[in-house]
Amino acid sequence: MGKPPLIFFIVLAIIAILATRQFIKQRREVAVNDASPLRVIPVEVKTKREFPASNRRSRQREVIPVEEMRYEAWFHPLNGAGDFKLVLTANDYHQIDKGVKGQLQVKGSRFVSFSPVMQ
Secondary structure: OOOOOHHHHHHHHHHHHHHHHHHHHHHHHHHHHHHOOEEEEEEEEEEEEEEEOOOOOOOOOOOOOOOOEEEEEEEEEOOOOOOEEEEEOHHHHHHOOOOOEEEEEEEOOEEEEEEEOOO
16 A cells, blocks of 8 residues: 555644644633632623534534533623623523623633622
8 A cells, every 4th residue: 555645644743733732722721710810790691502512513403412511601791891701510500590680700711600699
């Protein structure tokens, strides 16, 4: 058969470089979040969404009950700053209701907790 074509090695090198770059980016984000101070922000829950973690758009999907889900919520700061999105755990996601105002605790870009304010 002979040697594999040069393009094969180039593709492997590109994949390795991109994977390494993504790993370094994730490690840097974790380090920044760990070093960030805990902030408490008065917010309103703008919207929330859950979707399959494997986000394949090329085919029509049905949700499989054992499929891993991803949860996120958009928050609107009551001080007038721009809306922002945070990734949540399933438990945190189900305890937050759309339109509720409360105190959001974040550490960098990491969700810590949300406490609704009784009106």
